[in-house]
Amino acid sequence: MESSNLLLVGIVLFVLIDYIGGALLNRLNEKGKDQPLIGEAAEIYNAEEYAKSMAYGSAQYRFEAVTGLVTTAITLVAIVAGWFAWLDNWLRDRIENELLITVSFVAILIAIWAIGNLPGSYYSTFVIEERFGFNKSTKTLFFTDQIKQLLITLALGLPFLYAVAWIYQELQGQFWIAAWALFVAFSLFMFIFGTRIFLPMFNKLKPLPDGELRTAVENYCQSQGFPLSKLYEMDASKRSTKLNAFFSGMGKVKIIGLYDTLIAKLTVEETVAVLAHEVGHYKRKHVYSMFAWSNVQTLLILALMGWLLGNPDLSKALGSDIQSFHLSMIAFFLLFTPLSTLLDLLSNSFSRYNEYQADQYSIDTYPNAREHMYSALKKLSRESLKNLNPHPLYVKVHYTHPPIMERLANLKKV
Ligand SMILES: [Zn+2]
Numbered sequence: 001m002e003s004s005n006l007l008l009v010g011i012v013l014f015v016l017i018d019y020i021g022g023a024l025l026n027r028l029n030e031k032g033k034d035q036p037l038i039g040e041a042a043e044i045y046n047a048e049e050y051a052k053s054m055a056y057g058s059a060q061y062r063f064e065a066v067t068g069l070v071t072t073a074i075t076l077v078a079i080v081a082g083w084f085a086w087l088d089n090w091l092r093d094r095i096e097n098e099l100l101i102t103v104s105f106v107a108i109l110i111a112i113w114a115i116g117n118l119p120g121s122y123y124s125t126f127v128i129e130e131r132f133g134f135n136k137s138t139k140t141l142f143f144t145d146q147i148k149q150l151l152i153t154l155a156l157g158l159p160f161l162y163a164v165a166w167i168y169q170e171l172q173g174q175f176w177i178a179a180w181a182l183f184v185a186f187s188l189f190m191f192i193f194g195t196r197i198f199l200p201m202f203n204k205l206k207p208l209p210d211g212e213l214r215t216a217v218e219n220y221c222q223s224q225g226f227p228l229s230k231l232y233e234m235d236a237s238k239r240s241t242k243l244n245a246f247f248s249g250m251g252k253v254k255i256i257g258l259y260d261t262l263i264a265k266l267t268v269e270e271t272v273a274v275l276a277h278e279v280g281h282y283k284r285k286h287v288y289s290m291f292a293w294s295n296v297q298t299l300l301i302l303a304l305m306g307w308l309l310g311n312p313d314l315s316k317a318l319g320s321d322i323q324s325f326h327l328s329m330i331a332f333f334l335l336f337t338p339l340s341t342l343l344d345l346l347s348n349s350f351s352r353y354n355e356y357q358a359d360q361y362s363i364d365t366y367p368n369a370r371e372h373m374y375s376a377l378k379k380l381s382r383e384s385l386k387n388l389n390p391h392p393l394y395v396k397v398h399y400t401h402p403p404i405m406e407r408l409a410n411l412k413k414v
Contacts, residue, residue, distance in 0.1 A: 044388065088105060098169065107158055125137055125142060183298045203234050206235075217231060240261075276362035277361065290351070315327040355407070389403075
């Protein structure tokens with residue numbers, strides 16, 4: 001067998017294994033979720049709410065089963081039938097410049113991806129979320145969001161891709177160090193300013209008004225020597241009833257945002273306890289370690305690309321005799337799937353560990369945080385119909401936060 005055909009078989013196998021593994025894991029998780037409602041679980045849901053959470057989980061499971069199958073089938077057909085090579089060829093007939101071919105190729109794929117995802121997101125928002133009472137979005141807001149997201153992705157992604165492809169053109173196998181420097185600079189910028197620049201395009205952020213909550217938050221932050229530059233209330237309720245809080249930025253440009261839905265449902269003490277958890281992520285340097293870890297992953301991927309991308313078999317496996325940066329890159333990422341799953345496992349376990357540390361920080365620094373955090377987490381779970389019994393293997397693969405029952409048990413420990 002020709003080596004490019006061997007590569008094609010490898011790519012198809014990886015896509016299949018990834019799909020089948022994911023589908024089996026989803027099924028395992030779905031089958032195991034209906035456990036007796038006893039102990040702490042009974043403090044979260046009554047029988048009726050519990051039944052509703054089961055139905056919500058099943059609806060999501062069925063949705064993922066269908067979208068996963070369709071996406072995988074289309075991906076496999078595109079690979080085997082040579083659709084990527086066809087698009088490359090079509091562009092070559094019209095564009096001379098190699099870099100512009102790469103950028104146009106990726107732009108078309110992103111646009112197809114965005115349009116292809118529309119029916120699924122529409123169904124998920126206006127049928128599933130709607131049925132369970134979460135959806136607050138209107139059709140106008142939904143479509144405006146989708147268009148904005150696509151435009152932002154293209155506006156940021158394409159110039160960046162152009163730069164990376166240009167570096168590759170100039171340096172070939174040695175491109176990865178220079179490309180990495182560019183990635184680090186870009187992600188540092190996004191890390192510090194991303195939320196500040198892009199969040200206001202989707203949501204209104206208004207300073208948390210003076211009052212009991214603001215005073216409590218300011219007092220807490222002052223007690224921790226945590227200079228609070230921006231404390232916002234965000235109008236999340238225009239899209240969903242689900243509650244959340246976030247922290248973003250670095251150094252002097254730190255932002256804390258509280259969803260209006262969270263402020264409405266939690267007491268002042270519960271909100272400060274949740275916020276103390278967010279401050280804990282900052283004080284325990286999780287912000288920096290996660291940033292560093294993500295850049296290490298990028299370095300690893302780019303180094304592998306530097307090593308492998310020069311091989312003409314990558315483009316050939318997708319059906320093209322003309323070696324190109326974009327075709328080789330797609331073949332590379334398809335082959336990279338198993339390693340990327342492994343990296344995700346590491347990232348998730350790292351993140352779950354950090355969550356416990358942040359909970360501990362809240363307990364250590366805010367009076368009675370243990371009880372407030374406990375009741376806040378129960379409310380958060382109830383309000384989003386969380387699965388109380390996810391399968392342990394599913395947790396390892398997908399959860400960035402510990403499952404709710406484990407987190408509650410940890411809060412009870414002295
Ligand atoms: Zn956290």
